[in-house]
Amino acid sequence: MNEEKTWILQAQNGSDESFTHLVETYQTPVFNLCYRMLGGAQAAEDAAQETFLRAYQHLHRYDLKRSFATWLLSIAAHYCIDRLRRKKLPAFSVDEEEDNTFEIPDMAAVHPETEVVHGEQREQIHALVGSLDATDRAAIVMRYWYEYSEAEIADALNLTVSAVKSRLHRARKQLGKQWRETSASQSVERRVYESPAF
Numbered sequence: 001m002n003e004e005k006t007w008i009l010q011a012q013n014g015s016d017e018s019f020t021h022l023v024e025t026y027q028t029p030v031f032n033l034c035y036r037m038l039g040g041a042q043a044a045e046d047a048a049q050e051t052f053l054r055a056y057q058h059l060h061r062y063d064l065k066r067s068f069a070t071w072l073l074s075i076a077a078h079y080c081i082d083r084l085r086r087k088k089l090p091a092f093s094v095d096e097e098e099d100n101t102f103e104i105p106d107m108a109a110v111h112p113e114t115e116v117v118h119g120e121q122r123e124q125i126h127a128l129v130g131s132l133d134a135t136d137r138a139a140i141v142m143r144y145w146y147e148y149s150e151a152e153i154a155d156a157l158n159l160t161v162s163a164v165k166s167r168l169h170r171a172r173k174q175l176g177k178q179w180r181e182t183s184a185s186q187s188v189e190r191r192v193y194e195s196p197a198f
């Protein structure tokens with residue numbers, strides 16, 4: 001039996017120390033999923049704490065035949081979906097840069113302006129993902145950030161595999177359309193301010 005399953009069994013039998021090992025193992029993936037779903041560091045931290053609290057309270061229901069990571073991330077995804085539906089939280093706020101996860105450009109990079117462009121594109125993608133329906137957003141995050149299979153996503157979100165495929169297709173189409181519109185809009189803005197001599 002592997003170490004994780006040992007921790008799970010011990011935690012199911014009341015070992016707080018074993019549950020702490022599980023939290024330490026999964027705190028980063030849970031936080032990252034919540035951050036991508038909710039768009040802010042504080043909201044993600046609160047959601048991650050709530051995820052682990054719910055996992056602790058319902059650990060007796062966990063089936064050892066399932067992937068623990070999938071079970072835990074499904075708790076996080078459902079909690080985030082509920083929060084988004086209840087509060088209609090903004091997906092991304094430019095003012096909310098209090099977290100310490102920003103990237104510092106490599107000073108040795110040959111083209112630092114490329115880093116700025118990539119950073120702007122990442123922010124743009126984050127905002128576009130934030131515009132998706134909560135369940136579609138969860139499916140996209142699980143598929144493209146965590147590389148979950150369609151079956152794993154279906155299991156985590158209580159959907160059929162065909163529903164997951166449909167949601168992923170629709171979300172990709174919507175993201176592509178919004179990306180093209182945003183890119184075209186930025187291109188027009190740039191041309192308006194360019195000198196007629198160029």
